Amino acid sequence: MAMFNETANLKERDDSNFFLRFVKYFIPWKGDKTNEIVRKVAFCASIVLFSMSLNELSDYLGASREKQKSYIQKVVVEYEPKFDDNVNYDANNGGDDYDASNPEASAQKLKLQDWAKPLLKRNKDVIGWIKIPGFTDYSGEEYINFPVLKGEDNDYYLYKNLDKEYYESGSIFIDSASVMDENGQTDNITVFGHHMGYVGTSFTHLSEYEQGVDFLKKYPIIEFNSIYESGRRYAIISCFAINTEPEDDGGDAWKYVGCRDFNDDDNKFENWYDQVSKRSWYSSDIKCTEDDKYITLSTCSKLLKDLRWVIVAKKLTAEDNIDHIVKSYKERPDKEIYYPKYWRDHYGSKKIYQGWEY
Incomplete structure (x- = not known):
């Protein structure tokens, strides 16, 4: 039972x-x-x-x-402005008002370039154009090839396009506290752009410089011209990941965006150059001085919250040899690179590349 x-x-x-x-x-x-x-x-x-x-x-x-x-x-x-392969080193870009025999030529005003005039009719906030030549997709279109704007602050063009309409990818724009006009430019200008993940627009593909030194050697030059310049090129001198919140690096955050003029007591060239050098994933023999001009490209990184991927480049001078620069690029040993604390906590003291979507 x-x-x-x-x-x-x-x-x-x-x-x-x-x-x-x-x-x-x-x-x-x-x-x-x-x-x-x-x-x-x-x-x-x-x-x-x-x-x-x-x-x-x-x-x-x-x-x-x-x-x-x-x-x-x-x-x-x-x-898009079409420049030839020759680098322009003239202080005044060879404009009609430029007199090379004048010892004070460098103090003369720059001339508005013809290529910029149609852009300014569309948006008076246009400040220049940026491009990484040769860095293209399967169809031959450059990944980094954009007009550059300057807003009233560093939020204005975060989600606006050239026509000031909502645009998820935002625009490429310079630090609003920087100067780039007919009188010249700030010693170091920060250029911002979103990392858009799989969409691939804006500055997303800058993350490909995380791949290694061979990629850097393929695309070492950035074309960056204000609306008063043509044919200006910059050679990359540093690529690094950096925290933006102090608690992510033991209570410290280097404010790289604030480094504009090297005659500023808080941002001497030696201190700035030491920071970009010790953080850089790569080294080179490029000669850098406080008399040179620099740009700092800044975009978000998906690898960690509040992380930025930063690329610093120096405006080429007549003394710079591009072939020599490319040959001099080397991979820096991980142990010699300064990584933020929370990077070390997640990845250790080593470089990471997970694809441009990240």
Whole structure:
């Protein structure tokens, strides 16, 4: 009797194959009770809705990506300045008002360049153009090839395009406290751009410089011209990851954006150059002095929260030899590189590259 009571409520063993049992668990089947049918129908309906939502999300993201890329591609086609391969070293860019025989020529005002005039008609905040020549996608379009703007503050163009309309990728813009006009430029100008992940727009592809020194040797030069210049080029001297919150590096955060003029008591050239050198993933034989001009490209990194990926480049002078510069690039040993504390906590003292989406 006891044995009967133990076994009376056991269901008959289902000897059907696994696939059939799996299907019966999720699909309404002959003999199911009402509550089982309701459960299975609800489950199937949720799967259908999820699949439709996933497909719509994929279509939306794809459309958003193409829309953002399409906008900037049209801007590039219409306005991109075409410079030859010669580097322009003239202090005054050879403008009509420039007199090379004048010992005070460097103090003369720069002349607005013809290539910039159509852009200024569209937006008076345009300050220049930036490009990394040769760094292209499969279709031959440069990843980094944009007009550069200057807003009333460093938030204005975060999510606005050239036409001051909402644009998720934002614009490429310089630090609003920097100077870049007909009288010259700040010693070091920070240029900002978003890291857009899989969308790939803005400064996303700067993260590819995390790959190693061979990639740097392929794309060592940045074209960066104010609207008063043509043919100016910069050679990369440093690439590094840096924290923006003090608590991520033992209570300290080097304010690289604030380093503008080297005659500032708080930002002497020696201190600035020491910081960009000790943090850099690469080294070179490029001669750098406080009399040179520099740009600092800054974008977010997906590797850690509040992390920035930064590339510093020096404006080429007549004394610089590009071939020699490229040959001099070397991978710095990890132990010689200064990494923020929270980088060391996550990755140790070593370089990381996880693809340009990160």
